Amino acid sequence: MKKKTIYDKLTAKYQKPLLKSLSEFIAINSAYDESSVSEKDPFGVGVSAALTYITDLATKDGFEVTNYDNKVVEILFGRGKNNLTIMAHADVVPAGSGWKEPPFKMVEKKGVLYGRGVADDKGPLLATYYAMKALRDNGELGGYQIRFLVGGNEESGSLCMEHYFHTLKKPEPTLGFSPDSDFPLIYAEKGICTFEVKGKLKVPGLISISGGVASNAVIEKCVVKFELNNDFLNFIMKKYKRDEAEIRTADDITTVTFHGKAAHGALPELGVNAGMMTISALAEFTKDPTLVQLKKLYTPLDASGFKCVGNSKDMGHNSSNVGLVSYDGNEISLTCNFRYVDTCDKKVLLSTIKEVNKPLSVKVVGEAPLLYFSKESVLIKTLLQSYAEETGDFDSEPLAIGGGTYAKETSNTVAFGMQFPGWESNMHSPGEAVKKADLFKGMAVYARAIVDLGKILKQ
Secondary structure (H helix, E strand, C coil), rough: CCCCCHHHHHHHHHHHHHHHHHHHHHCCCCEECHHHCCCCCCCHHHHHHHHHHHHHHHHCCCCEEECCCCCCCEECCCCCCCCEEEEEEEEECCCCCCCCCCCCCCCCECEEEECCCCCCCHHHHHHHHHHHHHHHCCCCCCCEEEEEECCCHHHCCCHHHHHHHHHCCCCCCCCEEEECCCCCCCCECCCCEEEEEEECCCCCCCCEEECCCCCCCCEEEEEEEEEEEEHHHHHHHHHHHCCEEEEEEECEEEEEEEEECCCEEECCCHHHHHHHHHHHHHHHHHHCCHHHHHHHCCCCCCCCCCCCEEECCCCCCCCCEEEEEHHHHHHHHEEEEEECCCCCCHHHHHHHHHHCCCCCEEEEEECCCCECCCCCCCCHHHHHHHHHHCCCCCCCCCECCCCCCHHHHHCCCEEEEECCCCCCCCCCCCCCCHHHHHHHHHHHHHHHHHHHHHHHHHC
């Protein structure tokens, strides 16, 4: 076992406060809630409550704190022409179903912490916050400004950082990182285009379809209502197992609940998409041309269905995830979270998507640019060295990912941890988890990284 570092020792007394704060933080359901959105609560009351929690915590701890319109909380310490900016998010994806424990109650079992947000991103957020606090309390900060930004809309479009950097026109980071991905660090992120496909649909007997909780998550459950039809019932029972398609009949209506497996939208191959199971089943049974078209376009996970395949040596391949499906009796809507690599031209991709979907309409509802840093850049080399020195892991290489982080929202910033190599945190899935030991080691890694980047800023 690696000998404890000076940063392990420095942060040790902050472990209990970290766990207490995380338990309180997890108890706040901070998923985007459209039903409670208002001018006061732009992302819903739960997100505002989470941002208020962070505001109160940092204020009590003696930092300079500003809550900008319940969109972003800014925590400052120090002054200087250069700044180190850390960006983390207080919002979470909806809990979904399939949890063994209450998702909004932090539970510990055999050294593992469970709860929605323990890994994405409330646990890493607080690990970094307490790393900063430990350094401040021990006189290790100074000569530059450290700026900790906590946003409330990372999972639904990052409108929080759009507000901070573009509406409020706050300074760009001199150097920065976001604790919202994997260690050792992320040097490249795929571009993301989220688009909605809509079209009129009239299928005899089909009443409604409803599936998905977020565009960037694989649909775990999709519900179809169909007028009572023995042929449809026989088709479902013959084609699907009971745990794949649950059938109920009442008041001359058949309700079929398709069950898939949730996963992060950046890695759709790790899940089973109940929404596309639904589209495929209905397309096969009804032979409706619109449903057949949607099945052909959006079943392939490599985007080959809508002719947008792309491959890259560094970034892998393009991916497609249908995150939302709905039908109200007149119109069908499907939301696709599409991620593309550096060998692709975004304009060409979008033009192709619109063309192959005709006569269905396509509307872009969210975009995040592609991000790429040289492995030889000062930021990458410094953070990689900070991680290696603190963990003893000098073998892990920087990563290119399909996920999108706050690093895309501004300059001179990369995603840095906090998922350690070899651990699967189940982000965006039931049973989201983090090892308590990893949470504590992450705090030490972040403390070292802040000091190492600070040395550069003071030069």
